[in-house]
Amino acid sequence: MLPKLSKHHVIADKASGIPPACFDYPEKILQFGTGVLLRGLVDYLVDKANKQGIFQGRVVVVKSTDGSTADFDSQDCLYTTNIKGQEKGQLVNRRLINASIARVLQSNADWSKVLEAVRQEQLNIIISNTTEVGIQYVEEKVDGVVPASYPGKLLAVLLERYRHFNGAADKGFVIVPTELVVDNGRLLKDIVLKLALFNEMEHAFVQWINTANTFCSSLVDRIVPGKPKDLAAQNEAAGYEDGLWIDAEPFLLWAIEGNAAVAERLSFKQADERMLVAEDITPYREQKLRILNGSHTAAVTVGYLSGLNTVYECMQNPVMKRFFDTVVLEEILPTLKDLGPQTEVFAKDVLDRFANPFIEHKLISITFQQSSKTNARNVRTIMRYYDQYKMLPPMITIGFAASLLFLKPARQEGGKFQGKRGDTFYDYNDDNIAIFAAYWHGVNIVDKAAVAAMVQQVLGDSRLWETGLHEVPGFADAIAEHLFGMLQQGVSVYVSNYSKVH
Template sequence: MTKRLSGGTVQALPALVARPAYDRSRVVPGIVHLGVGAFHRAHQAAYVDDCLAAGETGWGITGVSLRSADTRDALAPQDGLYTLAIRSSGEEKLRVVGSIGSMLVAPEDPGAVLAALADPRTRIVTLTITEKAYLRAAGGGLDTAHPDIVHDLANLQTPKTAHGFLAEALARRRAAGTPPFTVLCCDNLPANGATLHRLLIEFAELRGPGMKSDAGLASHIADAVAFPSSMVDRIVPATTDADRARIAGQLGVEDAWPVMTEPFCQWVIEDKFPEGRPAWEQFGVTMVDDVGPFEDMKLRLLNGSHSAIAYLGLLSGHATVDRAFADPAIRAFVDALWAEAIPTLPTNAGLDTTSYTAELTKRFSNTALAHRTAQIANDGSQKLPQRIVASAIERIEAGAPPEHLTLVIAAWIAASEARGKTLPEAHFTDPLDAALAEVFSQQLPANETVAAVFDLAGFAREHAGRQTLMELVASHLVHLRQGGVELALAALGIGSGSSAATLT
């Protein structure tokens, strides 16, 4: 039987494979991370690994999966170790990361998760749970009708959601006289720290009205708990069986779940940690007073163009980002999209958009990553408001029609309509899929389809430019339905370079 990567085999790996440069037995857990997916293991866990190697042994990570046991089951036999494969078009560097000391699966043992969160040694809780897991209603507030929120309010000791776990843990710490941990959101939400702060206060206000144990909890969270905002950036494609086989060949042992990523990595954090933090700045993290400008640049230039590449790429038959970006028409569209989005960014924050988009061009062209367009396409209703809709509304308010930004929204609708037709049935998913399917089944004209989708997703709700936005999106959707991506881009003056699929 082939050996597995583990604490017993890590030191025998080939010399070119980097490995933890510290005694893992001396590491104390100081961070609980909710949502131990591939992105966390390529990003925050790697930064913490650097800090542990520098002697900051009080910041080990306890990983928590809120849904699936898959990551725990893959890493537990490996003592939490995994390989980070840093891939560029010319080379691949392997690094074994050891910062995750233990893993918990919330549905199996919510009590153990609450115990880890309430542990006085836990001083920071980080989250990468994806936009949809924050359970926001269309208006931006907490979705109080969501079944998981309803469950958590009725079952305080056995929560399912991040809100339920955080609120109960903070209540326990407060009752025990333990200072609150700092909550560090690392998801792509606008003003993510402030957004999670507001949602958690809303949740706490609903917990057991009149219960003595909850008296003042919402005020405690509002006044005493720090929620710094952060901006994270690293491309992390899904790991394939071919990746596992290649990595095993280089290691000489099996790794059940290696993580693929790119050389580029960025983390910008609001420096607000009352109970202390690792010296992240020594390893490339940017600690700032205001994350906002960096967040806006990343959301609108990287994430916005990523969504554009994904939906236009899917409709054009391109399976990966590098192939879609190599399509001359899509490439020209991305340049035009950036030109529309850049004027919506703050001009007094020292942002270098020229260098940033040049770096994005190199990253999107990385042929080694094989980042699937279908992976990026997931959860469009949750991602597009901050990636595309916000800047489109700002353009309308400034009297500048967002012609390219609105095509991205239309392409999401068209790609969603195409599933089960020119795209596989479940090629990508969205929390609104059931409601969207009902709209699409009616085969409405483009303007009525767009109005219905905007109502479902809450796009630009109560904004004066909403009608203009919908009209532009509907115009693009007509072109996509009639002649696919080729016609839609031609209407913008962009010549064909793609094999665009025509939707029926």
Template sequence: MRSRGSSRPLSKLTDARTTARLSAGCNSVRLPYDRSRVSPGIVHLGVGAFHRAHVAVYVDEILKRDSSWGIIGASLRRSDTRNALAPQDFLYTVVARDGAATTMRAIGSLLDVLDAHNQNRELIAAMTDPRIRIVSLTITEKGYCHDPATGALDPGHPDILHDLANPTAPVSAPGLLVRALELRRAAGIPPFTVLCCDNLPANGEVTARVVGSFARLRDTGLADFIAGEVAFPSSMVDRIVPATTDDDRRLVRETIGLHDAWPVVTEPYSQWVIEDRFPTGRPHFEAVGAELVKDVRPYELMKLRLLNGSHSTLAYLGYLAGYEFVSQAIAEPAFRTLIDELMTEEVMETLPRSVGDLSFYPAALLQRFANPALKHRTWQIAMDGSQKLPQRLLGTIRDRLARGKSITRAALGVAGWMRYVAGVDEQGRRIDVQDPLAKRLRAIADEAEGLPARYVDGMLRVSEVFGDELAESHVLRENLTGHLASLYRHGALQTVRNVIGVGR
């Protein structure tokens, strides 16, 4: 253990000396390759905590075998990641924690982080570099500038309008991809593969659709080229990554004796399933624990509906009940029972048989949610619900309605979201709702004047979330209205207790 008062940053040491210092502080922290020999092979759009705890870790393992796959990252919204990591040469620490142990490792796969707004030319130049064979994305659901209910590009999105007016200086992910592919085509450079790593069903197909649609608004010939020559494999990613806190920074500093401005904290578990379609080459992902498959859709559906759907339900209802962290909410027996029943009684029946035996999965998820070391805030998971609900909960609801099955628990998760985005919690305090549609949703809640049926009617007219079919469902409307009335009258915890008592 190093001195508590040490504050020397990672940047002040060479890689070799950094590795020695890290290893002296914690035996599980190492950088076992010569970073000076690493060259870029991937540009990654959306360098957030998840990417740095997931994809970048897999690539870090690959660099032990092949130094040609370093990552140039890009921040599309803010420069804070670059500002934090640039002084330490983009090295950072990944901390894996559960109730039993904490391990740390240095990650050197991230070679640079570019700010898409202030370094737009540099980013496009990087994406045009012939060495770049993959452009990957973790830009969250809202980054695709699409209609979450249909997966189609939103041509009226402000970023899309900007990029159509400024095609050589795009700011959106579709705009950046199209511009870089346009320049590569003009220069005779083979196109890169676009690898989506976001929580979207058929995420490669969604990415291909929005990129192709944007290209067609600009140049039909370019759109045809992208459709015929560019691969968009889908992937499924799974690792829980809370936001980094000052306590996390303090833990790293006290353990390794170096100051890391932005470590990432995660769980030991990690999964990555990728469709094997990379015409211009790929790293040996399978050698570092990823699974290469022909069709990732069954895995996506399993994860989106079981893990993400449960996570969102727990986040909205848990936040309303006063729980700051997921582990606190799942420790409440009523919430644990609700989430278990949501998975086993409602979601599992909607999953394709090709995913195999999933009988173990709900219990494993409950155990992961209960990890007390992660400190995953319900508020963090609750962000951007209008973009997340269609794939996390509404798909389950749609499938069960088509079969005449109960939607009680899944609908409660949606009702929890409606209660949450109204913007005031059960103690009358303002909720800091982070959602692209936050103002519009709050206006619908205000116009309803506390009447659940009126509020549900208004929300079901938000077609970007519910589409047309669900908006016309009387069963869904009745479930939501009943749940919402109970949430306002009795609160989240008592409502959950009432729901899990049904049929017993």
């Protein structure tokens, strides 16, 4: 029987890289959430810094969901992070033990301990990931009770801090939400202040929230699949039992909007240049939206309708690999030169991430809200590319046409539209599918003129696109040509033949 991962285990094993002093570091971070993203990104960075003697602080975690914390308690809050994937063209598979977490508290059962932790002077950072739903305004009382919402809990924590230190101006927090919401820091602050007003908090406390605390918007980017399917085999290879084991890709980015004082407080950033603090993180959000998300959206329906099922399969297919490479490096990247030189590095990292054999990213999942994502991610790229080169981006244009084909319903079952790939039907998760169904209805797919007329109507629909795509010179004709070719030849054959001559 394997021994349980424990403090005793890592102290005895010098290869763990964890200096015994790590366990005596003070608690500096209050973290709301035990999820794999926080453990694979934020806590990974804290642990990395601690091992280098930089931050010298640990994390006290608040478990927001009901249930025991025994899984953490039983192994001294230690866990394995197995970094697996492709980095600069090379496969990476390295294992490390994370010792950043000091303890885990259950938000309901241990609320008094949470408030007690806030009284520690050195605990001056708050980080959260409560999912996008977590940053919502809920009218509730927060004083003397356990608030239900995360903003409610945060307000109660701030109140406890304010009271304990008598409103001292230097005892505020740096507060960094990591939920995938644009301007998450500003949004969280607005909700907390609104909730303070609902609770009729004293003016001096509200002023303290505003002036002594810094709410920082942030952008996180790392795929953390979590517990591996072959956990027993991984434990056997490691020589210990770890029920909290997580896998994570090599890539990471954590961009935080803040000033020099924020950077100084978050000193664990010094351990990894991929964590950064900047006055404006818009360029990092934009590069993720256009390059990572945009290339996904441009290529997903081409790959799926060609018979492939995952992003990794696409990167192993010569035609689709070239498609991704061209979209990322030749069509999107040139339109983002104003974002800075880091964008080219990011673009190459994205292609490495797509080629990660350890992550099963299903194409059908990526088609969620395909039409609105095409509008949000790629329409502006098409316009920028045309303005810059006076021509259309070839592969993104093909991807757009494939999206129209993907959104051509084959049948309606139980009031829901379904598409068809080969002999298999697939479900739509697209709020605009009824609009596309109406456009496709009655179109003779072997009549090139009929297909072109339908395309012209779709591209001119202001409900779908932020700009009139039918007015972009040559775009409607190119989409109609590609779409008609795919309808007659099939997507795989058409794209393969097109790639050979372009």
